[in-house]
Amino acid sequence: MIEIENVRKSFGPLEVLKGIDLTVQNGEVLTVIGGSGSGKSTLLTCINGLEPIDSGRILIDGTEVHAKGTDLNKLRRKVGIVFQQWNAFPHLTVLENVTLAPRKVLGMARAQAEEIAVRQLNHVGLGDKLKTYPGRLSGGQQQRMAIARALAMSPRYMLFDEVTSALDPQLVGEVLDTLKMLAQEGMTMILVTHEMAFARDVSDRVAFFHQGVMAEIGPPAHIFGDPQHPETRKFLSSSRQ
Amino acid sequence: MFNYTFQWKQAMARLPQMLDGALVTMQIALLSMLLGILLAVVLTMFRLSGIRVLAGFTKTWVEIARNTPALFQIYMAHFGVASLGIYLNPFLSLLVGITFNNAGYLAENFRGALKAIPDTQTRAARSLGLGAVGAFRHVVLPQMLRISFLPMTNQMVWAILMTSLGVTVGMNTDLYGVTQDLNALTFRTFELFAIAAVIFYVITKVITLGARLIAARLFRY
Numbered sequence: 001m002i003e004i005e006n007v008r009k010s011f012g013p014l015e016v017l018k019g020i021d022l023t024v025q026n027g028e029v030l031t032v033i034g035g036s037g038s039g040k041s042t043l044l045t046c047i048n049g050l051e052p053i054d055s056g057r058i059l060i061d062g063t064e065v066h067a068k069g070t071d072l073n074k075l076r077r078k079v080g081i082v083f084q085q086w087n088a089f090p091h092l093t094v095l096e097n098v099t100l101a102p103r104k105v106l107g108m109a110r111a112q113a114e115e116i117a118v119r120q121l122n123h124v125g126l127g128d129k130l131k132t133y134p135g136r137l138s139g140g141q142q143q144r145m146a147i148a149r150a151l152a153m154s155p156r157y158m159l160f161d162e163v164t165s166a167l168d169p170q171l172v173g174e175v176l177d178t179l180k181m182l183a184q185e186g187m188t189m190i191l192v193t194h195e196m197a198f199a200r201d202v203s204d205r206v207a208f209f210h211q212g213v214m215a216e217i218g219p220p221a222h223i224f225g226d227p228q229h230p231e232t233r234k235f236l237s238s239s240r241q
Numbered sequence: 242m243f244n245y246t247f248q249w250k251q252a253m254a255r256l257p258q259m260l261d262g263a264l265v266t267m268q269i270a271l272l273s274m275l276l277g278i279l280l281a282v283v284l285t286m287f288r289l290s291g292i293r294v295l296a297g298f299t300k301t302w303v304e305i306a307r308n309t310p311a312l313f314q315i316y317m318a319h320f321g322v323a324s325l326g327i328y329l330n331p332f333l334s335l336l337v338g339i340t341f342n343n344a345g346y347l348a349e350n351f352r353g354a355l356k357a358i359p360d361t362q363t364r365a366a367r368s369l370g371l372g373a374v375g376a377f378r379h380v381v382l383p384q385m386l387r388i389s390f391l392p393m394t395n396q397m398v399w400a401i402l403m404t405s406l407g408v409t410v411g412m413n414t415d416l417y418g419v420t421q422d423l424n425a426l427t428f429r430t431f432e433l434f435a436i437a438a439v440i441f442y443v444i445t446k447v448i449t450l451g452a453r454l455i456a457a458r459l460f461r462y
Binding site: 048050073074076077080081083085087089090091100101104105133146149150153 | 359361365380
């Protein structure tokens, strides 16, 4: 379970998160939508401790992420994150990209790490690209590799930060299909996305962020079918055009 | 106009001795390069550490190495430290001097290379649970060395050429030192130094070409 309690976060004079309260249950798929600068991506990087917060707290299975004594490296094994820019490691093959963390963080033997990596890469449809360097892959393939890389750590939670935003339109589908598959397998996920149809389709709940505040949250049918907050209505009508 | 009789045969008879010297030259250059790379990596980590004293140490090292003559650096490694009561033999002095120079230049090259690696690489590595050192070692360092590979080749060539400065601290077993001693014995000045120059040229050329082959094999991405 991920519990977010009254989290505030500023970059200089700009307050990007103005007291966020949110709980994500195990097995839940939560999508976060909102305009740029609404704080949704920042929230994800705060959840796995890549960004510090100013006040409030975030608990993952009861462990406070930003507490002094928290071993973030250990905590991050539970929480996978995939970014808008997929950040493939260019000097490693696809297989090595995926085995790096299991080997160096979990101390797995090469054979065991490769077995897991091959399974994850097959899962995302890259089983035939093991020895390829990321530079030879399309954006969509690199993004699926990044997903496999995160999954190879067997995380309990997955965070997806606009993972299709930097892709060519014709490559978006293959990545969304991968996400959908994960959702159906019961992975607990928080997705920040601009793909409204997809959000409507896979989410258990949808949260709408506006200027650092969670303006509205509810089942997709409510948020998309009968939004209560005027900003939600405005955002949805503009993104439908 | 010329009152000089070339005696190539006499000079060529000394070739085996000069080739022995060339081996010593390569040995010093190679050692100074390996040590220089290691030190430059440490200096780079100091710079990235965010600890002001360590970053300042790196900065000072780089400033001195790049902005003073290599001759001064080698001289200091011999006579400078000798006046402090530390005696290094000519071989060690030369090695220390060139290593100091290499480390300074390479640290600066590494700095440039690091700028070419996006911060998001470290971020992605950290998000997978790697610590700061692990992320540097497995993700940043290999890319940094890849980007700096050609500058490193240049520095290796420069290290070979810098060994000629060893004569100023009494080095006489390297290519340049051997040549100078032979010159004092035989006075075949032009011939001996011409041969030495050709040997220097061949060594540096082999290094450059070899580096290209290694790069092609090593960096297939």
